Structure formats: structure tokens, C-alpha cells
Amino acid sequence: MSRKLNFSAGPAALPEEVLKQAQEEMLDWHGHGLSIMEMSHRSKEYVSVAEQAEQDLRDLMHVPDNYKVLFLQGGATSQFSMIPMNLLRGKKTADYINTGVWSIKAIKEAQRYCDVNIVATTEHNNFTSAPTQNQLKLDASAAYVHYTPNETIGGVEFDYIPDTGSVPLVADMSSSILSRAIDVSRFGLIYAGAQKNIGPAGLTVVIVRDDLIGQTLAGTPTMFDYAVHAASDSMNNTPPTFGWYLAGLIFQWLKRQGGVEGMEVINRRKAEKLYQAIDQSSFYANPVAIANRSWMNVPFTLADANLDNLFIEESEQAGLLNLKGHRSVGGMRASIYNAVPEAAVDALIEFMQYFESKHG
């Protein structure tokens, strides 16, 4: 067996150690004679797995006690609707920061429920930066402020947490959760699809301050009500049991890597060396403002776009997978989430230098 180096944007690489553990536990989970997938979500064995995963995530992110941690389905995309349904709380407007593709999707969905006030946009520079705090035209009467700390496609990451005063801050952390230490108390709600830094697709994590829930828009479906999920410990119906279990294994793996603080050091180093390799070459380029370059998703172009297909072909032959950029932007993108080892980034840089020397 030879596993390749996977730079997929999501579903993304998982730690090999965790996959092996899941494999070992697959047929007979802890001597119970069945797999975790075949167990009732209400069994005491499964409930203990679920509770441990939640506790480990709380530990990793230092989640304060007045926050609920929910393990849901529907992807981050369902949160684009659940957020206005739950957080408008009788208000008519919400503030949104627009930094690219994922912000726009969130904005479009919110517009079905309220007046969306775009408090800053970087459309003028083709979404290659994040607005500064001073550029945010916040409305103190907005129900909440939504932003995308890391735009997965554009590779644009905020280098600060917006200060929104007493208005709850909502963050789509799909592609940046657990990548660096953050102060959860600065947020009203954090959400993330699991398939990048948490685990397999099919699980969505929501961390929400408990005073913000329980005041849903009239007509909100039961499954879209955070209060329902909070009251049932995310077991109002059958939760995504396997994804939740695997996320738990990842959380334990993260703890073994020194937690989020440990990952942050490694992630910074991985990103810095890749951007440095791009900047030092006149063959590769990244358009994002230096301060806003993503640690997780590194898009880059080749000096000659006619070489794109050859780059993909040769990189695959070298065992480097999924480097093709998103179809909307072209070029290349290396996603270097927590589970992508530093050695994979080193191998990518080496391949890029080899490719440039051959074709540049």
C-alpha cells in the first residue's frame, strides 16, 4: 500500500494514524462484537463516544460553558439558512462581510429571510484581501454580523477577529476551524462542515452561545432549530454517528499533536514555506495580500497557463493529488489542512521547483 499526498480542499486528507485506528476498530469496536456504525446512537457505548468527542473539542478550543456544541447534518450550507432562522430573533437586518464565493453563498441564503447589509466587500480587488476593522460599516442594530474567516476558494484569511461590539459575531470556519487558537468568547456562533479539519463529510459542527438560541423565526422546521438540538444533545434524531466517532478520534489525535496551539505552530510553518517558495520564483504567483494569505488553502498560478494540465499530470505521477484549482478560478490550489504533514508540503515545494526547472 502506498498512500499519496493529498492536497484536496475537501473532503480532505485525514491523519493516517486515525484511519488505521478506525480500521482496527471497524469490525469489533472495543470488544463489543460490532462496529460503531452498527450501534444504536442511544446505547451507552455510543453516547460515551459522543460525549467524549464533545469534551475533547471543548478542551481543544477552550469553549466556555455558556456555549452549546452541536453535531449536526446538512453541511455548512444548511447553516447559511439556520443562522438567519435562529439568530434574527425578531430583528429585520443582518450584517454580512463579503470576501468571496462562500460569503456570497451565505449572503444569498440570508436574503431569503432578512435585509442583508453588506458591511464591507473586497469585490473591487477580485477578493484578494480581507477588509480591515476600520472598513467595516457595522450597524449596531443588526441581529448579527456574519463573515468567512477563511475563504476556501480564494485562499483569503482574516488576520484578526472583527470587533462587533455587542452584536453577535457569526463565523463560517469550515476551512479554518482547529487550525489556530481562537478566543471562542469573541463569537456568537461558529460553524464548520467537518470534511476539512474535523473528519469525514456528513457532519457539521456548530458552537453557539446559549442565550442566542430558542427564538426561531415562525415556521422554522424542527430540524433547523438549534434549541431542539441543544436540548437533545444533538440526538433529536439519528445523528451522523460514524462522522461523530471519527471526529472524536481526530480530536484525540489533535491533542497528541499539542492541541490547536501545537497545530498552529506547524500550520504557520507549512504556510510560510509554501508562500516563500511561490514568492521566490517568478514562475509561480499568488495574488492575495500578504496579511490575508490563508494558512489552509494556497492558490497559485503558473506563469504560463498552458502548462496547467502538464503540472497536474506530472504532480499526480509524483504522488501529489488534487492540486487543481477550483473550477471557478483555475490555476492550482494546495489545501494544507491539519492532517497534511509538513513533509507533504516539503515534497510539494520540491516538485514545484523541479517542474519550474524543467518547463519554466
Ligand code: PMP
Ligand atoms: N463554507 C466554506 C468556507 C466552505 O469551504 C465550504 C465547502 N467547501 C462550505 C461552506 C460548504 O460546505 P458544505 O459542503 O459542508 O455544505
